[in-house]
Amino acid sequence: MDDNQVLIFDTTLRDGEQVPGCKLNTPQKIEIAQQLELLGVDVIEAGFPISSPGDFKSVIEISKNVQNAIICGLSRGVKKDIEVAAEALQYAKRPRIHTGIGTSDHHIKFKFKSNRERILEWAAEAVAHAKNLVEDVEFYAEDAGRTDNEYLARVCEAAIKAGATVLNIPDTTGYCLPDEYGAKIKYLVDNVRGIENVIISAHCHNDLGLATANAISAVMNGARQVECTVNGIGERAGNTSLEEVAMIIKQHPRLNVFNRINSKLLNPISRLVAERMGMMVQPNKAIVGSNAFAHSSGIHQDGVIKNRETYEIIDPVDVGVNESMIVLTARSGRAALAYRSHKLGYTLTKLELDKVYDVFLDYADRKKEVVDEDIHQIIDDAKIGHKL
Ligand code: KIV
Numbered sequence: 001m002d003d004n005q006v007l008i009f010d011t012t013l014r015d016g017e018q019v020p021g022c023k024l025n026t027p028q029k030i031e032i033a034q035q036l037e038l039l040g041v042d043v044i045e046a047g048f049p050i051s052s053p054g055d056f057k058s059v060i061e062i063s064k065n066v067q068n069a070i071i072c073g074l075s076r077g078v079k080k081d082i083e084v085a086a087e088a089l090q091y092a093k094r095p096r097i098h099t100g101i102g103t104s105d106h107h108i109k110f111k112f113k114s115n116r117e118r119i120l121e122w123a124a125e126a127v128a129h130a131k132n133l134v135e136d137v138e139f140y141a142e143d144a145g146r147t148d149n150e151y152l153a154r155v156c157e158a159a160i161k162a163g164a165t166v167l168n169i170p171d172t173t174g175y176c177l178p179d180e181y182g183a184k185i186k187y188l189v190d191n192v193r194g195i196e197n198v199i200i201s202a203h204c205h206n207d208l209g210l211a212t213a214n215a216i217s218a219v220m221n222g223a224r225q226v227e228c229t230v231n232g233i234g235e236r237a238g239n240t241s242l243e244e245v246a247m248i249i250k251q252h253p254r255l256n257v258f259n260r261i262n263s264k265l266l267n268p269i270s271r272l273v274a275e276r277m278g279m280m281v282q283p284n285k286a287i288v289g290s291n292a293f294a295h296s297s298g299i300h301q302d303g304v305i306k307n308r309e310t311y312e313i314i315d316p317v318d319v320g321v322n323e324s325m326i327v328l329t330a331r332s333g334r335a336a337l338a339y340r341s342h343k344l345g346y347t348l349t350k351l352e353l354d355k356v357y358d359v360f361l362d363y364a365d366r367k368k369e370v371v372d373e374d375i376h377q378i379i380d381d382a383k384i385g386h387k388l
């Protein structure tokens with residue numbers, strides 16, 4: 001693998017599907033997995049096989065229906081879980097078991113009622129057991145975000161010794177600040193023996209709205225895999241959003257990294273996931289929200305009409321949106337009205353534009369948005385304008 005490549009690990013079908021009410025059936029999961037493969041994701045986390053017969057079946061079917069991407073199955077650091085994950089992955093061309101344990105003092109004390117030394121041994125045993133069943137084993141240190149760095153480094157070293165190929169450092173509760181999470185990754189890079197032989201993975205949650213910033217900070221400090229979901233869906237406030245990571249990497253050459261995502265498919269897959277999960281995308285969501293390329297104030301509209309890049313840092317075509325949208329509202333100016341009228345086939349002289357602009361403002365004050373039918377009506381009523 002190229003040192004500058006960031007692998008995209010999609011967990012829409014596992015962590016993403018943990019959203020209440022967003023259950024998918026097996027055919028829907030296969031459909032999404034196939035689209036994820038076309039999108040160019042490197043790893044698809046297909047499910048948590050021991051969690052239910054349905055998830056077990058989905059991991060089997062996805063394994064059969066995906067050709068190139070690594071298929072990953074989650075398991076707790078429990079023998080039976082790991083074995084069931086391996087069984088579900090038996091048809092995968094490139095299987096990966098993702099196993100691990102909570103490493104923060106909070107998890108150790110309250111969840112496991114254990115101690116650091118025992119958890120360290122447990123982590124190594126889980127990885128070793130998975131390694132007997134598949135070659136590719138990813139270890140997660142749950143709640144790594146709140147785990148003491150020195151101890152985390154020891155656990156990671158033990159996981160590497162036991163055969164882990166990837167180390168996942170989750171900020172499970174979405175608590176870390178970007179500089180703190182980046183420093184944690186750097187600490188591991190500098191202090192874990194054998195780390196140069198494994199991939200460090202960032203897995204961030206969005207409880208403080210920092211999931212994407214934290215994932216990018218991790219990349220800047222040596223992580224070469226980012227775990228994310230389409231539309232940023234996931235438990236509570238969600239996970240790192242795949243489309244945001246893909247586009248940040250693409251738009252910022254200064255990061256000096258790349259990924260294999262075909263960005264033109266980002267909007268189509270966003271719509272597919274939203275529809276199948278019955279979970280709409282907030283309109284102002286970066287990259288895939290319906291307003292991500294919509295301009296509604298007069299100053300912005302005039303700027304964009306003169307030159308798109310005045311207010312856009314991404315060409316909408318690059319992410320699968322046909323064109324930017326000029327939304328006509330009471331904040332729109334004459335430039336926007338002339339622009340939209342022209343798109344509808346009318347050429348208006350300056351005088352004609354002045355005349356219809358007042359009527360337009362009247363419509364706009366009454367309605368939230370002036371739509372194409374309104375423009376036709378206004379121009380018809382004014383008996384002006386020449387059809388092109
Ligand atoms: O957030 C988390 O810690 C997880 C792990 C199970 C990987 O999803």
Ligand code: ZN
Binds near residue numbers: 172205
């Ligand atoms: Zn998670």
